[in-house]
């Protein structure tokens with residue numbers, strides 16, 4: 001590992017100043033810690049000694065080689081468990097293994113072509129509306145997060161949200177905000193306090209719960225059938241354990257849409273600002289598809305589209321920081337001695353923009369993904385790595401690629417505002433939205 005290790009950054013007042021800086025601007029805080037103190041930074045955050053580890057070797061050790069020496073940091077998991085229950089995302093040990101085994105078949109590759117059709121179908125409704133509106137200016141981020149929520153609902157339980165879409169969209173956005181605020185707060189106020197944030201949270205949980213519980217109950221009470229959606233698979237795996245199914249559905253619904261929606265937005269922003277790359281992707285789409293709609297099987301013949309998605313994931317990883325881990329035993333990571341109880345934070349947003357691994361690290365260059373990687377394996381990990389790698393990776397990539405293919409086949413995005421600034425919310429989102437003009441492409445021969 002690198003010799004650039006800035007151990008023990010002074011942390012007066014139990015690291016309160018670090019906590020405040022972290023809450024004010026996480027990305028700037030991580031960037032300055034890495035620039036000033038190197039690849040392994042130790043500082044106090046409240047009662048915990050915390051490590052920021054930026055080097056690919058250290059990342060491999062924490063996520064893969066010594067994964068068993070760490071658990072996800074419990075206070076953050078407790079925040080998520082308020083609505084996810086004891087789901088795959090928040091469990092550890094044998095319970096996590098068993099949950100993961102049960103959810104995996106729902107996301108298996110043989111299921112993907114069927115989900116692909118639903119993804120394209122939903123996107124078509126958006127494309128038709130934008131085409132009819134004659135070069136509208138759209139908040140692409142807002143629309144894409146709404147679209148991926150619709151797609152998640154349809155692929156999870158085979159139901160269109162219809163006129164519930166706005167209410168559910170608001171509830172999910174509220175939970176995502178609360179998750180971010182509570183998990184980065186030095187002090188979480190008790191839920192019984194009648195403060196506005198708590199009321200909003202309680203209402204959002206109740207709304208989501210009502211929707212998911214009703215859908216699960218209706219399916220459990222109906223005739224047994226494999227409807228080709230995730231819920232059918234979960235029912236088969238969980239043998240009608242309504243609470244377990246509800247928890248996983250809620251988790252997949254929330255974990256599985258904001259990240260994908262944000263990634264579509266970032267890819268769209270990058271393409272809008274790089275017309276040459278946009279034209280090249282559209283030429284690839286024209287060549288492979290002509291006028292027919294894209295399908296899952298087409299993507300393997302679209303290396304440039306896949307490279308654009310990969311490069312957007314490098315520059316703007318929606319999961320910009322992994323969930324913090326806590327060491328459950330002493331463990332040596334390179335020349336860093338992590339003690340039982342220490343926290344570890346790993347931040348794809350910083351490592352994936354390190355000039356030692358990526359030439360011109362801030363530049364949008366999809367071509368770097370068209371040749372064999374010139375960077376260490378653990379310098380690029382937008383879906384995490386090791387046993388707790390994202391379970392929805394294949395689904396997410398399929399979704400993002402098919403949505404982009406469907407839109408870009410007929411429409412071109414153009415910037416309609418200043419350069420988007422990444423804001424570290426629950427996912428990495430364009431601050432204040434992403435205004436873009438979506439112009440119809442000239443008709444091709």
Ligand code: HEM
Nearest residue numbers: 089255256259260319322323382383384388390391392396
């Ligand atoms: C572009 C889209 C996505 C990105 C960038 C992304 C990123 C990630 C990352 C980085 C992790 C690991 C977090 C950590 O180790 O701390 C993760 C875990 C997870 N993701 Fe995703 N994700 C995406 C889409 C999805 C989708 C579509 C689903 C569901 C259908 C999903 C469900 C999950 C679940 C359940 C976990 C927890 C897995 C476990 O703990 O074993 N994600 N995701």
